[in-house]
Amino acid sequence: MKIALTGVAALLVGASPLLAGGIERAPQSLSALFEEGNYVELSFGGVDPSVDGTDVAIPGLYPGGTATGDVAQGYGFTGLAYKHQFTEAFSGxxxxxxxxxxxxxxxxxxxGGTPLLGGTFAKVDSTTFTALGRYKMPNQFSVHGGIRGSRASGEVGLSGLAYGPVSGYNVELDDDTAIGWVAGVAWEKPEIAARVSLTYNSEVEHDFDTVETGPLVDPDGAGPLPDLPLLAGDSVTTVKTPQSWNLEFQTGVAPDTLVFGSVRWVDWSEFRVDPANFVNVTGGGLVELEDTTTYTLGVARKFNETWSGSASFTFEKAGDDLVSPLAPTNGRKGITLAAIYNQGPMRITTGVNYTRVGDAMPETGTPDTARADMRDNDAWGVGVRIGYRF
Incomplete structure (x- = not known):
């Protein structure tokens, strides 16, 4: 069990990352740090979400009932991890x-999309580089921590009747690199493949060089002032990727059988995108999200010296039905099935995930009224991790 299944808990939780709360695509697991000896790991895969619905009527202006079309684009992901055992007690x-x-x-x-929101888009890319150290104490406890560098960029465009006078607004957030930190503690009992780890991930504060463009705005309605380019200009926008807590656990419950899981809390309410000109004109920002807690529970089984398998269930409670059009989902339930192939120092894990995405109603804050009804949506994901000990 030790060779085939130790570390499978965190490894499979992130095997097929999907649409989670906010803009999360992976759970920031540190599973590679707990591998035995020296270890290198490559992960890759893809996700195909389907998120659509129909728009909602605006009394006296628009009858509603038009399909939005699929608004969530598929994406791929890659990851790399290297762990080195410097001494019996210290690793990185x-x-x-x-x-x-x-x-x-x-x-x-x-x-063929909706006139209310058609043309609205959000594109966000990020890559993080985390350097960690771990010290094992003689009492089965260990501590770990390090620094995390984050490089990110983004672009958002608002379009459609639901955005009223700011339809046609666009903002570009240029590449920025910022630093955060990680710290945690773990307890292990190797003879039964038991481990519990708690890790804190700090917020990372980015200061993006920002370019805003948009339609002319009438500052005084029917007054004498002409329409002005109040939405256009250059500035700096501060955006915090949120702090989070990861609780991960695993334990052997029978010969060659492991139970594993995790609880992840993310402080999404601190994730704000507030470009200066947009806030000055509208009085609010582009994104407002709720905190999320995501639960995963699974079981893994070793069939022979070469093959193991696992199944896990993930649940994220739905929050307020009214959501940002830029994150048009609300909670999720998913199942991941995985096969693990062991051959000498090499381990290959392939995971397939199916997730039902919670119903949501995008609103644009003009006022807080639903502009679309997104229902019966889902996503498929597949991920592969290739690990090698040396």
Missing amino acids: AIIVEQPFGADIRYPSAID
């Missing part, structure tokens, strides 16, 4: 991953 690791991202695009009305 470097982990490269893409924990946050978004690729949302509402088809335009010309392309």
Whole structure:
């Protein structure tokens, strides 16, 4: 069991990252740090979400009932981890991953989408580089921590009747690199493959060089002032990727059988995108999200010296039905099935995930009224991790 299944808990939780709360795509697991000896790992895969619905009527202006089209674009992901055992007590690791991202695009009305939101989009890319150290104490406890560098960029465009006078607004957030930190503690009992780890991931504060463009705005309604380019300009926008807590656990419950799981809390309410000109004109920012807690529970079984398998269930409670059009989902339930192939120092894990995405109603804050109804959506994901001990 030790060779085949130790570390499978965190490894499979992130085997097929999907649409989670906010713009999360991976759970920032540190599983590679707990591998035995020296270890290197490559992960890759893809996700195909389907998120669509119909728009909602605006009394006296628009009848509603038009299909939005599929607004969530598919994406791929890659990751790399290297762990080195310096002494019996001290080890270190470097982990490269893409924990946050978004690729949302509402088809335009010309392309068969909704006139209310058609043309609205959000594109976010991020890569993190985490350097960690771990010290094992004689009492089965260990501590770990390090620094995390994050490089990110983004672009958002608002379009459609639901955005009123700011339809046509666009903002570009240029590449920025910022630093955060990681710290945690773990307890292990290797003879039964038991481990419990608690890790804190700090917020990372980015200061993005920002370019805003948009339609002319009438500052005084029917007054004498002309329409002005109040939405256009250059500035710096501060965005914090959120702090989070990861509780991960695993334990042997019978010969060659392991139970594993995790609880992840993310402080999404601190994730704000507030470009200066947009806030000055509208009084609010582009994104407002709720905190999320995601639960995973699974079981893994070793069939022989070569093959193992596992199944796990993930649950994220739904929050307020009214959501940002740039993150048009609300909670999720998913199942991941995985096969693990062991051959000498090499381990190959392949995971397939199916997730039912919670119903949501995008709103644009003009006022807080639903502009679309997104229902019965889902996503498929597949991930592969190739690990090698040396």
